[in-house]
Amino acid sequence: MAFDCIDKIVRLCFFNYGGFIARHPIPFLLVPLLVAGALGAGMLFLTEEQSVENLFTPENGQAKTDRNAVETLFAEHGDNDTLVSRLTRLGRAGSVIIRHKDGQNILTQAAMDDILDLHEQIMSTSIKHENKNYTFSDLCVKWNGVCNENPILAAYDYNSSKVPSTTLTFPLYTSPADNTVTYFLGGGLAGVSFVSGSQDDVLSAEVIKLSYFLRYEDSVEDQQSALWEEKFLEVAEAFTSSVITVTREVSSTLESELDKASSSVVKDFSITFTIVITFSICSCVMLDWVRSKPWLAACGVLSAGLAVLSSFGLMSYIGVPYINVVGSAPFLILGIGVDDMFIMLAAWRQTDVRWPVELRMRHAFSEAAMSITITSVTDSLAFGIGAITFFRSVRIFCMYTGVAVIFAYAYQITFFGACMVLTGRREAANRHCMSCLKVRPKNESKSTAYTIFCAGGSPHQPRVREGGDTNDHALMLFFKNYYGPFITRWWVVILTILLFLGYLGTAIYGCTQVREGLTLRNLARDDSYAAHFLDDESQFFTTYGLQVSLVFTEPIDVWNPVVQDLMEETLAEMEENEYAYGKDQNLTVSWLRDYLEFLQTIGLSNPTQTQFVDILRENFLKIPAYQKYSLDVVFSDNGTTVAATRFFVTTKDLDSTDKERFMMTDMREIAENSELPAIAYHPAFIFFDQYIAILPNTLQNMFIAVGAMFIVALLMIPNPICSLIVTLSVASIVTGVVGFMTLWQVNLDSIAMTNLILCIGFSVDFSAHITYAYIAANTGRRRSNVIYALFSLGMPIVQGSLSTILGVVVLAFTDSYIFRTFFKTMFLVISLGALHGLLFLPVMFLLTIPVKSR
Incomplete structure (x- = not known):
């Protein structure tokens, strides 16, 4: 068949490669460690970027073009002789929002006393730069040589005693002392109630906002203003009052929040690494102490860790900055690496225990290599396509993660392959999985304790069927003897079709409710001072x-x-x-x-x-x-x-x-x-541009990625109908993720866009694994092919799903929207991917894909 030529070539190459690595495991063990170490040293050069504008707004946004035009036309004024309303950038500034502690009227003399006290403290705050002190008056945005005022304070002439006798009008208030001076109070006073019978005479108000704008036109001014912002936050935080409460923010607040969120996730990754390695080890432990593979599972997790280290180091060497969103990449790569490990182990279990290690490696690699190659190619393609976006945060994330996927694949077939060889040799010598000491088979055990803690392996006089039945894990047998026969019954097939239609209808409804855009609030940690402000x-x-x-x-x-x-x-x-x-x-x-x-x-x-x-x-x-x-x-x-x-x-x-x-x-x-x-x-249009750019960018990347997935599947899966079904499955999973993500209160923004790109890659993983196993079964009957595919890959799909969810579950409890969104998306991708791989696709195979006669 023309479609299976690439499949045969890849299988043959890996058949020979498996034999080669079985004969020479040590170089394949050491070289990846040396490469990872050399690349990991690049993290010494790691730089960070937190600019919200640069990362989360479209680089080709119209507002940036318009801003350049405005700044060119009105360049002569800059920020040293202008009004705040004429600033072309949001720039440097500090703001406080002030409320009465009891929720009462803020326009009282007592409240204004404390507000003016806070104002004086802010005005007198000084910083030292190059051995010179600077106060706000030295750094402020000025008009006619005077700092821009806060209208509400100016309206009272900075005198709290005038509060009881002054009736403000809202939103415009004309000074009684000079009727040519009018203050716009709409930006500094809110929660306003009016005098009965009046539409503009203020009776009371709930909150006051004070803002202090700073110059930033050159690097020196920007450094000075950044230092003053830090002092501003300290003053606002330290201010105490029995009457008012204060929330605060400066222009660099969100960048600081991104940095803090990124730092906190390092701790989460250490927890995740422990959880995943524990789960992997437990998954590879059997009642047979020779066939158990705890150290091999640990090496599989380590292999993924080496990929992360190599990717981060290489990106640092070539000057790609680390950004907050990249903090989720290690969790993703850990999931991909562990998933591939379980696929490799499943292929190893399919080999005959009586074969020599070299032959087992040849067959295991030829069996698993195509499956993990397909997923690695599609994952890399997905991230490569994602890197062409106009959102810098998405592009950097895709660069880090795409390179990590390539390293994960390389280390899987080198470092982990060498570990498989050494583990295979230990099994062949009938050595204990923990101590590596030789042990007796269970039928030769001398005591119950020895049977429980030491015995394992093949009898010296083997009575084993061809194919090595002793290798079958209990979960594999569950899929073969119970689950597979159950879902192929006609009434279960009908129920599955109805379930799929219900799933798809709900997903499509969710897609119609999509909310676009990243709000700045979502960049702040939940209980941070920025969130309150x-x-x-x-x-x-x-x-x-x-x-x-x-x-x-x-x-x-x-x-x-x-x-x-x-x-x-x-x-x-x-x-x-x-x-x-x-x-x-x-x-x-x-x-x-x-x-x-x-x-x-x-x-x-x-x-x-x-x-x-x-x-x-x-x-x-x-x-x-x-x-x-x-x-x-x-x-x-x-x-x-x-x-x-x-x-x-x-x-x-x-x-x-x-x-x-x-x-x-x-x-x-x-x-x-x-x-x-x-x-x-x-200036806010810079951020609003993402609202109109995110959907077309996301759709463009997704359509290109799904199209690329179809081409890859067509080339690498030896059945064109299966290739189409894999592609449709990917489209179904992506639709489900977008729909349920919306129903789970996640907006379609650059964060979600990043996650949807990885969604495409993961969707292919589940679909390709089970589809390839179905084609490879070649039993001559659809039902038997389905059961064989579930028997072969049901267990690694379950293991990979659980390990990936365990790998990101700690992010569900973070105080950062970015990482919670990553968890939600990954949970949906894995859950829906497993549902398709273990239920929807097998039923689809029964109904659509013919099989060869034996």
């Missing part, structure tokens, strides 16, 4: 959202009324959007509207271009109340035209990732449809 922020500060800029990017004739109408038309359309406040709310920032009113007051209703530009530049923008608008207008080099300009619209009620996504796409669409060249931008 972000919870408060999402609860209280979504009513008044972002100030999205509408940027006209090219020189336009702003003086022309027709052009003014076009600009106003675009701005008005943004204001009328369901996610924005309208013109009547007075929250839009438009220099043009104020300028046209100004022209009316001076009696100039129809200025020429020269008049329009000259008065704008020389008069209007120099009036203190309008000076802020100089940040929004860029003049041409000769000063005769407006080269670029921008306006700001305030968004509202962005209390979900869906609303954030829809708002961003709506604003962009409005700007793109404008008759003038325009873009819509806000």
